[in-house]
Amino acid sequence: MAPTQRLAGSRIREKRLDRGLRQAKVAEKVGISPSYLNLIEHNRRRIGGKLLADLARVLNVDMSLLADGVDAETLDQIRSAAATLGDTVEVDRAEELAARYPGWGALIAAQARRIAALEEKSQMLTDRLAYDPLLAGSLHEVISAVSAIRSSASILVGPEDLDRDWQRRFHENIHNDSVRLAASSEALITYLEAPEAVLEQSGSPFEQVEDYLATTGFHLAALEEGANPDDVLQDADLGDAAATVLRAVLKRYVSDAASLPLAAFQKACKDNAYDPAAIARVFDVPFSTVLRRMAQLPPGKGHPPIGLVVGDAAGALTFIKSVPGFSIPRKGGACPLWPIFGALSRPSQPLCQHVEMPAPNATRFLCYAIAEPMGALAFDAPPALQTIMLVMPDPPETAHAPHPVGMSCRICPRQNCTSRREPALLGIGPASVL
């Protein structure tokens, strides 16, 4: 049943009660049984056309006020917002709320989106403050200069007699440190002014493309409906490099959508519990096509959160669609334990792994990955491999312990990891042993 239809019943009931009319009376006036009206009012029967018009007339309201409703995405967002407060919110009455107070419903949904965006921004800034070596270096420089100035100045104004040589020396030190302090303070201010710009601009062409796709939830409805990719590309309004990347992404999107039409694919996903291997068998398509297509599922349609990462044989990540709790660095070394990298050692073999991030969060994910040759193969030439990984958070518990993974060595507290390539930052873990 369409969302509008689901909500129409609630609106009819609300208007009838507002007017103090009995269900049996209204049913009689429009020529249906009271039990049928009851089903309609509880959104268990479709309504439209003449019956809706008759009800609107009996209830003395404009028909559009009964029929217009909120979309399913808004409803999902209201439910999500309610879920953040746990048992204290009547989540099961979200539909009723949206039907009776569409304005308030839209407001709740908008605020939930805003809060999510701000949380993400806040997390980015927190990560930046916590892990950015540039910031740590700048602060260290400032504190060191201040320490040296304070100590030297204390000596100069202290009770002890200093000969002229010592006086000159400490004066010189103070001067040099003050110059250093001015420079490092300026650098720090420049750095601290940067976050807004950093957050608003997208760095690499890959990130610009992902930022654009994120605005549509990585689902391009226009392409699904047959729009020309060039029109989508033009609407995206990206720079040359990012546009080149997006063009390739759109071309692949169209190809994948042709292999796996949305309606049938969504049904197959639900019928097969989002198992990409099973879905690939249903459509007889490559495993990687299903992984990409799953990451293109429309938001707000009841699908679980699905992330996707694409990389090359050098470990460079060229596409990241994140999901809550999942983070993998594009720049700098990602943890090599993720299946996306393991797949490179077994080209063309699909992998399925449960993985777990380090404590204290210990977030778990179900990952599917495969590495495949790109382009046409040539005699005696090594294939160029592309590796792809699907990420689904919070999978059900399994009998086997999940594989340990991390974000990157520098911020990973795991000890005795054979894949560690560099020590953790000071204070991250108790030991920095390779």
Next chain:
Amino acid sequence: MGKRVLLIEDEPNIIEAISFILSRDGWTVHTHEDGTTAMDKVLGLPPDMIILDVMLPGRSGFDILRELRGHDTTRLTPVMMLTARGQEKDRELAMRLGANLFMTKPFSNTEVRDHVRNLMEA
């Protein structure tokens, strides 16, 4: 000759200031700026007390402290950490690794001098 204090620190002007303060207070001050070779310097002396920075070139002061506490010669040598990293987790780590005192920059000369006196007398 006074007791030997080894200052492992990479900021030249801080080295000069602390050396001056402690020398005037009667200590023989040795200095070293590199984290990688700090243990060689320690074992070559060895000092009666160590003032140890955390962020050193080549090796962190925490790693050096860990090795100091694992070595027979320096297991009991008083160590005062002196660092710009003043977070509680840094303090906890230093004390867990066996530091006798954790001091943050910027510091007061008088405090440094008094802490050195106290640690040497303890």
